[in-house]
Amino acid sequence: MATTTNSLTLTSTDLFDDSLSISNTSTCYKAGTTIGLDQTTGLTRTYLTATTNIDIFPVVKDATNAAENGKVYIANLSEDVTEYVIVTIGDLVIGRLYAGDFMWMPWSPKAQHAQDIELSPSVATGMSVEFMAIHNFANIYPTGADS
Amino acid sequence: MATINATISVSSADLTSSPLALSNSMTMTKAGTNTGLEFTSGLVRRKLTAVTEINLIPTGLQIYGTPQASDATSPNTQGAAGKLYIKNTGSSSVDYVEIGLGDVGQPNEINDNTSKITIGHLYGGDWMLIPYHGKADVGDVLAKPSTAEPTTLEFMLFFE
Numbered sequence: 503m504a505t506t507t508n509s510l511t512l513t514s515t516d517l518f519d520d521s522l523s524i525s526n527t528s529t530c531y532k533a534g535t536t537i538g539l540d541q542t543t544g545l546t547r548t549y550l551t552a553t554t555n556i557d558i559f560p561v562v563k564d565a566t567n568a569a570e571n572g573k574v575y576i577a578n579l580s581e582d583v584t585e586y587v588i589v590t591i592g593d594l595v596i597g598r599l600y601a602g603d604f605m606w607m608p609w610s611p612k613a614q615h616a617q618d619i620e621l622s623p624s625v626a627t628g629m630s631v632e633f634m635a636i637h638n639f640a641n642i643y644p645t646g647a648d649s
Numbered sequence: 650m651a652t653i654n655a656t657i658s659v660s661s662a663d664l665t666s667s668p669l670a671l672s673n674s675m676t677m678t679k680a681g682t683n684t685g686l687e688f689t690s691g692l693v694r695r696k697l698t699a700v701t702e703i704n705l706i707p708t709g710l711q712i713y714g715t716p717q718a719s720d721a722t723s724p725n726t727q728g729a730a731g732k733l734y735i736k737n738t739g740s741s742s743v744d745y746v747e748i749g750l751g752d753v754g755q756p757n758e759i760n761d762n763t764s765k766i767t768i769g770h771l772y773g774g775d776w777m778l779i780p781y782h783g784k785a786d787v788g789d790v791l792a793k794p795s796t797a798e799p800t801t802l803e804f805m806l807f808f809e
Contacts, residue, residue, distance in 0.1 A: 506661035506669070510776055512734060512805070517651040517689060524692070524805070526736060528774040536742045542664055545671060571770065575659060577673055584681045586729075589780065592766045594750050594787060597780025598729045602675050606657055607777040608748070608769025617766065634671070636664065 503538040506530040506636055508573070508606065532638050533571035533610075545634040547579075555590070555622040558633050562611040572609035572637035574619060578602065579630040587631060588622040598624075609635065650685040653677040653807060655732070655778060679809045680730040690806040694738075697746070697794045697802065704753040706733070706790035706806060708783050731781035731808040733790065738803055739773035744796045746771045753789040765791060771802075781806060 509527040530539040543559070550556070559574065578587050580601035589596045589605065599605060611617040623629045659671040677686045690706075697703065737746050751765030771777065782788055794800045 504661055504664040506659065506664050509658045510734075510778060511656045512653070514651055514653040517653055517687075522653070524734070526774075526776045528776060531742055531772065533745075533770065533772070534743045538664075540664070542669075544665070545669075571772075573769075575657070575671070583678065583683055586680075591750075591768060594766045595782065595784075596750065596768070597731070597782045598680070599780055600678065600680060600730050603730075603780065604655075604657060604673050604675055605779045606659075607779050608771055608775060610747070610767055610769040634659075636659075 504540045505538050510606070530573050530636050531571065532569045534569060539571060539573070539636050539638050541637050541639070543633075543635045543637075545575075545632055547630060547632045550587075550621070550623045550629050550631060552626050553623050555588075555620045557618045557620050559609070559619040559635055561618045562639050570610075570637070570639050572611070572635055572639060573606065574609045574633070574635050575604065575606050576619075576621070576633045577604035577631065579632060584624075585629055586624045587629065588624070590620040590622065592617045609637070611639070651687050652685050657778070677732050677807050678730060686730070686732070686807045686809060688808050690804070692803055692805045694801060694803050697792070697800045699797050700794055702753075702791055702793040704789050705735075705792040705802070705804065707753065708785045708788045729780075729782050731783060731806065732778060733781040733804065733806050734776065734778050735771065735790075735802060735804040736776040737771040737773055738801045741773040744773065744794070744798065744800060745775075746800055746802060747793045747795065748777065749791040749793075750787070751789060751791060752786045753791060754786070770795075781808065783808070
């Protein structure tokens with residue numbers, strides 16, 4: 503097992519009359535246990551030069567083990583505020599990550615949804631993104647993707 | 650406008666043979682600008698006591714003000730840079746809340762139909778921060794606890 507911790511702070515001094523300060527720390531565990539997730543895709547950095555959608559995390563086949571769990575991190579490294587990347591899970595749009603934005607979410611694939619995670623850049627002029635999954639899926643690399 | 654900062658850190662000394670130490674910060678801005686998001690739902694705390702899917706954040710309602718709904722897939726639409734924070738405040742490593750997106754009006758549960766897609770499970774202490782677009786019919790944020798034991802979620806929506 504491994505011990506992977508993740509933390510988030512959300513702060514603002516002018517969103518309210520009073521200050522906003524939220525802080526969380528948690529550990530990445532296998533589902534239903536206190537055993538740490540022990541696999542990762544590694545932190546990938548890639549330069550996208552087309553608006554074509556790409557599968558960054560393809561469909562996980564046979565994700566039926568009750569102890570399987572995953573976390574996903576994605577960041578848009580662009581410095582142009584007008585540029586964004588659309589993040590999709592299965593056929594549903596999660597949202598846009600604009601320049602400098604990041605996201606962190608759980609990922610619990612369901613076979614019937616073909617829950618691949620895709621990125622679609624807004625421009626073809628080049629955009630750097632980073633992404634990583636921390637997981638214990640038996641087979642994160644598929645026999646086939648849905649796109 | 651407001652300045653809202655978010656910082657994430659992910660670290661591990663033993664996930665890989667070399668230590669992992671990731672840190673990133675962002676300022677939440679309106680779509681395509683350097684202007685900060687200025688509205689929020691506030692930090693909402695909600696106790697769930699049944700194994701029933703609920704519409705945690707309905708689209709099309711103005712219960713938190715007037716979130717700019719948008720089509721996140723279409724270029725040049727405003728309001729597509731919202732952010733959503735959710736935390737399971739519990740401590741159980743067994744019980745979880747399933748979080749999904751989709752159309753709450755569809756008859757099936759989160760994980761039974763492609764009109765609603767499960768994102769993942771938040772176990773006790775887990776949190777998530779994702780972009781939010783609020784488009785009607787596909788942007789409902791759904792939650793379904795795995796247990797009828799009281800489970801408390803906190804969430805906060807930031808929007809234009």
